[in-house]
Amino acid sequence: MSFEFKLVRQDRDSQARAGVFSTPHGDIPTPVFAPVGTQATVKTMSPRDLKELGASLVLANTYHLYLRPGAELIARLGGLHRFMAWHGPILTDSGGFQVFSLESLRRVSDEGVVFRSHLDGSEHRFTPEEAIRIQELLGADIIMCLDECAPPLDRAYNEAALRRTHLWAERCRRAQTRNDQALFGIVQGGVFADLRRKSVEFLTALDFPGYAIGGLSVGETKAQTHETLEITTALLPADRPRYLMGVGAPEDLFEGVARGVDIFDCVLPTRIARNGAVFTRRGRLNLRNACHATDPNPIEENCTCYTCRTFSRAYLRHLIQAKEILGLHLATLHNLHFLLQLMREIRQAILDGTFIALKDAFLSEYPINQNEP
C-alpha cells in the first residue's frame, strides 16, 4: 500500500505547511506532536486519556520493547496497537539512538552494533535487518531505518557515520517485507551543510515515504540547529512528511514548523511533569515551589485540560509534595494538552495564513532558554 501525504496548505511567509499523513490506523493532521510511550505506555497516561487529549500519533521505543517484554511476545499478542490498546497511528524508532547512547556498552561495525542491555547486561546485536524485523513484529504505522548517531560538531565522525547510515538505509529498505508500514529514511550529517545535502541526495534516491532529520538538538547552538534544519528541509521533497526527531519544547515546535517540519516527538512534557514542572504560555513553572502552596488558581487560566478545569495549584503542589501518583498524572496530562493544543493552534494558523503572527505573539510571551528542571 502507499502512504499518502496530502499537502493542504503551504504558508507564504515561511516554510510552514499543513497536511494530512494517512496511515493504516488513521489520518495524522500535520504538523503534529507525538507523545512518547517508551515502554508501550505514555508515562501515567491511559489510551483513553490520550484520545481525550486529541493525540493523533504516539511513539514507542524499539530498544526498550525489544528488551522487555520482547517483540515476539508483542507480535504474538496481536502487535503493539492491540498490546497497549492504542488504536491510532504509532511510530517506532529503530533503537539506534538508545543503543548509541549506551556509551561503553556498545561496539559498532558496518555489520551493525553490538550492545549490552541496561537491564541485565546481556549482549545483543542490532543490524539493519534486525531493526526492521523487530519493527515489523511490533507493527507500528511508521518505522525508522537504523542509523548511526554522531556528535553534531565532529566532522570526521559525521563523515564516517554518514557512510554507515546510508549503507544501513539501503539494507533496511531491502529488508522490509510488510507494505503496511511507512519506513522513513533518516538524514544525518551533523551541522555540516555538504553532508546534509549528500545525505538527502542519497536517501531521496531510495524513495522513502517520509524522511526523519536526526542528530539535531544534541549539543550544537540554536542558530546551528535552525540553519541546518533550513538547509535540510529545502532539499527534501515537498510531497513527503518530515520528522524532526526528539524535539518538542514549545519554542522549538514553532521554529521547526517555520522551517518545514511536519512531525515532532519529545519526552519533555512527560519527563518534566515527573519533576513537578508544567508549561504555561508565559513559560514553565514548578509546582514544588512554596509560592503555589495556597494558590487556588489552576496552572493556567483558560486552559481547557481536565487538570486545569478541576484542580488548584495548591492541590497539585500538595500531591507532588506528598509523592502522590495522581500529581504526576495530572501534571503530565496538562503538559501533553499544552503541546497538543499548541500544535492544533499552529495548524489552524497555517490554514488561516496567520502562522507568523501566532509565532511572534507566542514567542514574545514565552521565555526561552530556561534551565532544564
Add this chain to the structure above:
Amino acid sequence: MSFEFKLVRQDRDSQARAGVFSTPHGDIPTPVFAPVGTQATVKTMSPRDLKELGASLVLANTYHLYLRPGAELIARLGGLHRFMAWHGPILTDSGGFQVFSLESLRRVSDEGVVFRSHLDGSEHRFTPEEAIRIQELLGADIIMCLDECAPPLDRAYNEAALRRTHLWAERCRRAQTRNDQALFGIVQGGVFADLRRKSVEFLTALDFPGYAIGGLSVGETKAQTHETLEITTALLPADRPRYLMGVGAPEDLFEGVARGVDIFDCVLPTRIARNGAVFTRRGRLNLRNACHATDPNPIEENCTCYTCRTFSRAYLRHLIQAKEILGLHLATLHNLHFLLQLMREIRQAILDGTFIALKDAFLSEYPINQNEP
C-alpha cells in the same frame, strides 16, 4: 440539620440490611464500601475515575491531612471536597488510629495524646476538641470521635481505654459546632462482650447519628471478630448506620454485612494493587507472576471495569515489571471496581431477599485466609 438513615430492607435470614444514608453531599446507598484517600487522593485515582467506578463515599485521614498540607489551608481553599474535587460524601477518621499506631512516638493522658510527626518529628497534640476542630476545618460529611485503640485481647488495657474513649466521646459531642457533619461515636471494648455492651450503652445515650465499631480485625481470630460484631450490632439502634472501621477484604464484606454492618473502608484494594495483586471471584492473583507473561486474557472474564475491558494480563504484567505507573493505576482501578461492584450485588441481593444465597455462592468460590501480599 439531621442525618436521615432510611432502612429500605431488613434481610430475614441474617442481620443484613439495605438502606440509604443522606448527607449534604449526596445519598449513600448502604451497605457501602468506601475507598481510602489518605492524603486527599485515593492513590492513583482521579475524582472522575472514582465517579465512573460508582464510589458513593470516600474516606480521608485526618492525621495525614493535619500534618500536610494542614487543615487550615484546606479550609481556606474551600474545604476537603473542593480541595480534592470530590463532590460526593466524604468521611474523615479522628486521627486517633494513626496516632496510636505511632508506638514510641506518643504519650496518652485523659487530656489527649501527644505525638511526634512521622514526617519531621515535630510534636503535636490531639485532644477530643482538637480532633473535632480539625475535622470541622476539613468539612467531611461524616466525622469521628477521638478514641483510644487498644489491643483486642488485653482486658485491662481495654477497660482503661474504654473509660477514656467514653470521656472523649462526650467531649467530642460537646465540642462539635457544625450541624452539617454527622459525628459518629466509636464502640470499643476489644473482644469482651460486657465491655462492648457497656460501650454501646454509654454511646447510644449520647445519641449519635451513627456508630463506628473500632478495634476489630487487629489481632483477634476471625471467630472472635464475628462474635464480637454480632453482639455489638444487636445492641446498636436499628435506625442508625453502623461503620466497621478498616475492614474490606471481599469475604469480610459478606461477613460484616451478614452481621448488620452498613459502612466499610479499607486500604486493601489500593495497597495490594501497588504490589501487583488483583482480586478475582476465585481469589487474588499476582500480576508479577511469570504465568501471566503471555496471557491475552483480562484479569477477569466478564468484569466490566476499564482495565478488563481494555487490557490483557500480559500487558498489565509488562507495565508492572517495567515499573510503569499506568500498571498501578489499572490494577487499582480493577480492585476498587471489584469491591464496589461486589457491594452493589450484595445490596441488590438484600433487596431481592437472596443475600445468603449470594454469600454462600461467593464464598464457595473465593479462597479465604490467603497470605497478604
